[in-house]
Amino acid sequence: MQKKLNHKNFNYVLKYLHDAFNERTRGKDDMKKILTIILICAILLFVFWRFNAEPEIAEEEALSSFIDQHSNDIAEMEILSINKRWGNYIIEWENEENCEKGTNTVDGDTAAIIKGEVTLC
Structure with missing residues (x-):
């Protein structure tokens, strides 16, 4: 049985997200993980973009x-x-x-x- 999303559940989710992304509660290790994930995603995006690049000549x-x-x-x-x-x-x-x-x-x-x-x- 699924719970309906009411204002209490929604407030709980907002508080959880706020705490998760609050600068005072985030450690240096979390920041390194996030930056590593962003860097890996950027590299993969560049590689796949270049792999599918269309040649300029016919x-x-x-x-x-x-x-x-x-x-x-x-x-x-x-x-x-x-x-x-x-x-x-x-x-x-x-x-x-x-x-x-x-x-x-x-x-x-x-x-x-x-x-x-x-x-x-």
Whole structure:
């Protein structure tokens, strides 16, 4: 059976909240805990915000930058996938003629290739 919220219960809740947040009753350890929780929440918010950040360039522009970088290759490459991560584009590619496979990271702001990994058969 649930209790109804009347003025006595409401006053008790207000007094409890007032005592819990009153500066004279709060110790230094409580303040450290609160500041730690706020700091952790701020860091998590920043990380998740950056993780979901949209690149400023279009996917086609990132792909053309990648193709320009690899235009000297003799064999033809096949693009396996293009994914967005941390505000950048991750391009996975394969070159069956040269028995190569790789991943390149294209900057979402400047379209420059940041990082590349290649594996041979």
